[in-house]
Amino acid sequence: MKVAVVGxxxxxxxAALALLNAGCDVQVYEQAQKFGEIGAGIQISPNASRLLHRLGLKPAMDKWGVRPLAVHQKRWDDGRTLQRAPLGPEVEAQFGAPYYHFHRGDLAALLAEALPKERAHAGHRLVGLEEKGERVIARFENGASIEADLLIGADGIHSKVRALTFGPEKPRFTGCVAWRGLVPAERIAHLDIEVASHNWMGPGAHCVHYWVSARRLMNVVCVVEHGTWTNESWTDKGNVADVLARYEGWHPTVRGLIGAFPETFIWALHDRAPLPAWTQGRIALLGDACHPMLPMMAQGAAQAIEDGAALASLLEAMPDDVPSVLRRYEEVRKPRATRLQEASAANRTRFHLPDGPAQQKRDEAMASSGDRSMENIGWLYMHDAALVS
Ligand SMILES: Cc1cc2nc3c(=O)[nH]c(=O)nc-3n(C[C@H](O)[C@H](O)[C@H](O)COP(=O)(O)OP(=O)(O)OC[C@H]3O[C@@H](n4cnc5c(N)ncnc54)[C@H](O)[C@@H]3O)c2cc1C
Structure with a gap:
């Protein structure tokens, strides 16, 4: 089985590592000149970390990942913790895999290092795609052209594979932008911040922060309601003063973190309505290419990792019938990814409530019902995407 992964x-x-593990002959084609990720953090929950551990990545993940003890939901002004839910040893014992915080660059590097060099092709931007009988032919901007039995579009929210297969369509601006910053630990030692995920919720904005890179850096993401966005670039440099102005009146810890940014980048958040189809013939989409979501469930990458694991399991079970495998892949994956797209959008509203009756109701619910209790989060963390047939 020759599989081409674009992205x-x-x-x-x-996905490439899972498919390799399932016995496929996999090649990965990336448009950038080298494999890597932007400077920011990423949370990897047990539903995804167990799949990566199974691929032999546990030692590298333990080396680079930070294991948070808890997640705190906090009020924007007085810093009161509305809810503290465990993420540390309790979560690992319950769900059989740890919760990690990574610098994206560290996670991308450990994944890329696990892929044999001859299977990784940087500098390959997909420009053309054609299905011919039982083969898919892909053309790249550099003039190269390849054939495969199956082509996977893992090329993100602006997916070329998606556009070439289902027609062009722009992702929609969600009305939120994120400023991100990576703060060196020594700049914020005086803030004495617990090794946890902290989510500060306030009117029209929230701020998430956690340690990454063996606790050398604090990853901070400030998400605000922003009305319109016309710039096509979604990773522009921003001004720290603008972030501070937007977070006027917020708790001194939040302002202290923002004030310590060495630099900041602004990230316009886009998503798409759930797509009618993720697959066609011998072409399948995966990750943000088919189910981009707002980051308020911290699940976009986790769901992409689940997609790859499910696809690999199905191909291993039915290697002779690619179109059936792809139909089944879409059938099993779509409801879960759609649920998470919807849950992420709902959290955006919840996190950004202005102070008032709805916010008070939210805070009471957080304090009393324990909506991040082990039972309530089990559907998400316990799920094993590789167990499909
Ligand atoms: C602020 C923020 C915070 C987030 N936090 C979390 C979190 O904590 N946990 C989590 O699970 N998710 C999180 N997410 C979501 C997560 O970042 C994405 O869902 C995830 O990165 C998607 O991975 P992907 O591989 O599908 O796409 P991408 O990461 O976009 O990768 C696509 C790749 O395809 C390449 N490519 C594009 N076009 C072509 C082409 N034509 N030819 C060849 N290559 C191409 C690109 O260069 C890129 O390398 C967050 C998102 C945001 C915005």
Whole structure:
């Protein structure tokens, strides 16, 4: 089974490793001149980490990942913790795999290093795609052309594979932008921040932060409601003063973190409505190419990792019938990814409530019902995407 994966992000690389493990002959084609990720953090929950551990990545993940003890939901002004849910040893014992925080660059590097060099092709931007009988032919901007039995579009929210297969369509601006910053530990030692995920919720904005890179850096993401966005680039340099102005009146810890940014980048958040189809013939989409979502469930990459694991299991079970495998892949994966797209959008509203009756109701619910209790999060963390048939 010759499989071409277009896109060498977290989704494409982890799918390639899962497919290799399932006995496929996999090649990965990435448009950038080298495999890598932007400077920011990423949370990897047990539903995804167990799949990566199974691929032999546990030692590298333990080396680079930080294991948070808890997740705190906090009020924007007085810093009161509305809810503290465990993420540490309790979660690992319950769900059989740890919760990690990574610098994206570290995670991308450990995935890329696990892929044999001869299977990784940087500098390959897909420009053309054609299905001919039982083969898919892909053409790249550099003049190269390849054939495969199956082609996977893991090329992100602006997916070329998607456009070439289902027609062009722009992702939609969600109305939120994120400023991100990576703060060196020594700049914020005085803030004495617990090794946890911290989510500060306030009117029209929230701020998430956690340690990455063996606790040398604090990853901070400030997400705000922003009305319109016309710039096509989604990773522009921003001004720290603008972030501070937007977070006027917020708790001194939040302002202290922002004030310590060495630099900041602004990231316009896009998504898409759930797609009618993820697959066609011998072409399948995976990750943000088919189910981009807002980051408020921290599940976009986790779902991409799940997609790859499910696809690999199905191909291993039915190697002779690619179109049936792809139909089944879409059938098993779509409801879960759609649920997470919807849950992420709902959390955006919840996190950004102005102070008032709805916010008070939210805070009471967080305090009393324990909506991040082990039972309530089991559907997400316990799921094993490789167990499909
Ligand atoms: C602020 C923020 C915070 C987030 N936090 C989390 C989190 O904590 N946990 C989590 O699970 N998810 C999180 N996400 C979501 C996560 O970042 C994405 O879902 C994930 O990176 C998608 O991975 P992907 O491989 O599908 O796509 P991408 O990461 O976009 O990778 C696509 C790759 O394809 C390449 N490519 C594109 N076009 C072509 C082409 N024509 N030819 C060849 N290659 C091409 C690109 O260069 C890129 O390398 C967050 C997102 C945001 C915005």
């Amino acid at each position: 060498g992000g977290i989704g494409g690389l982890s």
